[in-house]
Amino acid sequence: MTTVQLKQKSMLGLKDLAREEIEAILARAAYWEQEPSKVNPVLQGKFVANMFFENSTRTRFSFEVAEKRLGAEVLNFSAAASSVQKGESIYDTVRTLESMGIDAGVIRLKPIGVLAELAEKIKVPLINAGDGNNEHPTQALLDLFTMRKHFNSLQGLNVAIVGDVKHSRVARSNYWGLSKLGANVKFCAPPNMKADDLDVPYVTIDEALGADVVMMLRVQLERHESGMIKSAEDYRTHYGLTVERAARIGKHAIIMHPAPVNRNVEIDDELVEHPQSRIFAQMQNGVPIRMAVIERALNG
Template sequence: MNLISSRKQLLSMKHLSNEDIHQLFSMVKEIEKGNGPSPLQSRFAANLFLEPSTRTKSSFHIAEKRLGMEVLHLDGMDSSITKGESLYDTLKTLEAIGVELAVVRQSEVGLLNSCAEELNLSLINAGDGCGEHPTQSLLDLYTIHEHFTSFQGLNVAIAGDLKHSRVARSNAHALKQLGVNVSFVTKPEWQDHSLTTNYITMDEAVDRCDVLMLLRIQHERHDQTMSSTSYLEQFGLTKEREARMKDHAIILHPAPVNRGVEIDSELVESSKSRIFRQMTNGVTVRMAVIQALMKGEL
């Protein structure tokens, strides 16, 4: 029995082995071929998003509906959390009324782990503050695998606001586990040595990387704003830098994209960019994750 089916929760990429990841990819490929998973009609999912989201929230909704599920949507204003109810009690209430899957985004790192110990419903971490974002990592990994077919020996540079990035944390762990050489690009004050000490410049990154994974600058988690032009020139992907990338190299970004800050606006939809492909893959990857959690098919 693997971790996905035995735990019924996906809270961290550390819960997944390489075998788990590749089994999920096989499920995604079957979904893409039209050999979709068996439907989950009349089973209830709840999406509880206490922080803003466009891509993650919408793609989970579409994934759940494609699986035939009934879906409840809750945000901070809809739930009794605004009245002082704990996240655990909210989730326990949803479980008590028949919800079998809860997708949760909230700001406290590790909170879902403690809640999960006392819950029987399936639980997916859709981002916990600066902690982790495992389904984003899975769709990033799938997009890389789709292009290269193998991870072993690839050079991936993760560039941006590392200190505040749950995406960086999930991907750094998973990529290294899969045999990828991972390096990081960021401003000195945004370094996080719990991830690695392997920091390089953006100019070094574009010369050596097979995958350049850009991160959004999380302005809402900073006390002051910065010059967009200055950041792009020093740490972002300019047109000049993109021209120096390897012919086969690709660009990823979890979005939302700050055009003209992390990346020159013209490059968002360039031939090397897989940014919108990531979003497409997000639906099928999340369908596979839900199927695995709900039916123990891994």
């Protein structure tokens, strides 16, 4: 496979992905969503390695379900029980699995920039399942898919993304994808959680409630230790989607969250399955989106 073909089949991020490519993935996901058969073995005989160097539950299981629904052979790799703990580098691990004959790799890792370097050296398509605070493209794609199912089009849609934007790969990938499909994106964040690298307008929490989509980001509670947030209660008071705030969003609007949810911190417990919430629908939509992305990597 040539370098150009590899780049076309890999999914490293949405920043460099053309609008037409995003549209094609969303269309193919719609096809898989309507497919009545639980398993359609279009990737029979293909081997996919899920390589998670960072903990994950939803994303890993979503990819595994997608792979098995396509009939692929799945290899699950967890860094916690691997040679990486003994000092083996991420490159060596991925290169080892490549040498064993995998046809594609799904990778989640913490260090930024490592995935791009791997993609230059590894000769099988790679799919980004989240790299540091850089990108999480399949999360953003399933978010776009969820919004489009509800609103039919993203052109002119007003989306407010609320929370720790600075450390959020979800916010970045959503910004790139939404912008390319014609949506208007605004951020809402505490002053010390704003992303200086993105040219996006910031609004207050009250202004964010006027959007068509109110997307709450997970608060990384471990940031308590660094003093970035005073407390979970303080965060909820100033930036959480409380029941009182939710009552002020439009009747047509939807509530989203990439999960896992810190209930009663960034969003009140009773709003998680509110009629306007799409949080569990997002998780459901992750499977057809990842089927489309994996199929694209292996079959083009």
